[in-house]
Amino acid sequence: MPVAPNALERLVLLRLNRGPGPVLDLVGGASERAVGLALEMGVFDALADKPATLPELAEWVDCAPEGLDPLLGFLVALGYLSRDGDDYANTAMTRAWLLDDPESVAPWLRFWDEVAFPFWDEHLETAVRTGNPPQTLYEWLDDHPEHWRVTHEGFRAAAAVLAPAVIGKLDLPEGARVLDVGGGHGLYAAELAAENPDATVTVFDSEHAREVATETAEQAGAGYRIAFEAGDYTTDPLDSDGEGYDVALLFNVVHAHDGAETTALLERVHEALRPGGTLYVLDQFEGTARTALGRATVGFVGLTYLVTLGQRAHTVDDVEDWLEEAGFTVEGRESFLTAPGLSLFVAERTN
Ligand SMILES: C[S@@+](CC[C@H](N)C(=O)[O-])C[C@H]1O[C@@H](n2cnc3c(N)ncnc32)[C@H](O)[C@@H]1O
Incomplete structure (x- = not known):
């Protein structure tokens, strides 16, 4: 488990500053490595x-x-x-979240361990010093396509945790x-089709x-009701048969784009919807988290x-401004108790 200090340790380390609180981050960093290796x-x-x-x-x-032996000892701690005695077993948390089943977040941790954190190691300092990484993770993945599967499987595992709450809305x-x-792994499409x-x-x-989505x-x-269309959403037609969609999802996509790019993409989605159609935009947004863990998650x-x-x-x-510039009327915004910082915009194509 991410290290959970007891009440006395929290008092000494995190309130009174009588011991060095930052050592908790050392344990946390080592914990991420140990769990990644164990997986x-x-x-x-x-x-x-x-x-x-x-x-x-x-x-x-x-x-x-x-x-x-020491790896197991650390995982026990x-x-x-x-x-x-001499027997090791998975704890309830490990059984719930890390075994090989559709609920598992193991692929999400694996993505961080194999792809995202090594990318941080390479580019974090440059990104902070200059305001930009030398290349985006997507560009790096295009140069190293063998890592695309673990990436899509990781995104899918993260989506699987959120999907029941999101689909319900x-x-x-x-x-x-x-x-x-930008439906990627296709988990939201599959859950929506099932529902x-x-x-x-x-x-x-x-x-x-395509492979992971299929x-x-x-x-x-639900394969027969889900189609996969390959293309670049910034340049290729989104509604290739011109019939107009009733609903569009833009989930965890706008964070990859600045205001001008996002507005241009929203205009393309607007065109792909029939008048009266609904757009749902899901993402993590700055300033929306209310708890300590939520604020740390949004910072991360x-x-x-x-x-x-x-x-x-x-x-x-x-x-909200970009949606309106692109011709949508914002109908509302939902947040999620279980996912601090995550919001779902509901917008209508009114013209
Ligand atoms: C963070 S993932 C989100 C996946 C899914 N919508 C979700 O919420 O879990 C972003 C997706 O956008 C796709 N993507 C990024 N740029 C794209 C582009 N220019 N054209 C098409 N897809 C793109 C990526 O391949 C990836 O599957």
Whole structure:
């Protein structure tokens, strides 16, 4: 578990400053590395069915027992594993969130461990000193396409945590034709199609997302109602058959663009919708979180947008202005108790 200091430790380290609070970040940094390695080596999956001793586990994950021992010790101290005599087992948190199942956030952690944090290591300082990374993460991925799968699977795992709450807030007309712009892994499309048996959804994204999106649709048993269209949403037609969509989703896309680019993209989405159609814009926005964890999450996300995309977390006021400039009427904005900083704009194409 991310280290959770007890009441006395919180008092001493975080309130009275009688001990160095920043050491918590050292433990946190090491914890992220240890969990990433344990996932990569299959430690948690090896314990999925039953507890195991150190020699058994070392054999299963093909590892020297004397190397594995301190890793397991750290994971026990952090709350990812428990130890009873010589037996190690997954804790309830590990079983709930890290095993190989559709609810797992393991692919999201794997993306950070293998792609995003190494990108930070390379470019964080430059991005902070100059205001821009030398290239965006998407440009880097195009040069290293072998990392696209882990990236889309990571985005999909993050989406899987949020999807039930988000999908519950979407209102689709009967037989809706839905366009998911930058829909990537296709999880939102699949969940939406499952929830609305008469809807059809087109996921519009770059070609590299097709494989994961197709797998997602097939796993949801809704493949026949989900189409994948490959293209660049900044230049290619979004409504290639010209029929006009009833609903468009723009989820976690606008943070990759500045105001002028976002307005231009919103205008293209406006054109792809029929008059009266609805646009939903989902993203993390600056200034919306109300709790300590929420504010830290939005800060983390904002720094991530800088180092990976050369962007900032937008404010809700900016996004509202850009929506109106692009010809939408903003109908409302929803937030989520379980996802601080995340907001969902509902806007209508009124002309
Ligand atoms: C952060 S992901 C969001 C995925 C999904 N909408 C979600 O909310 O989980 C951004 C997506 O936009 C896609 N994307 C970025 N630039 C694009 C472009 N110019 N044309 C098409 N897709 C693009 C990426 O491939 C990626 O799948």
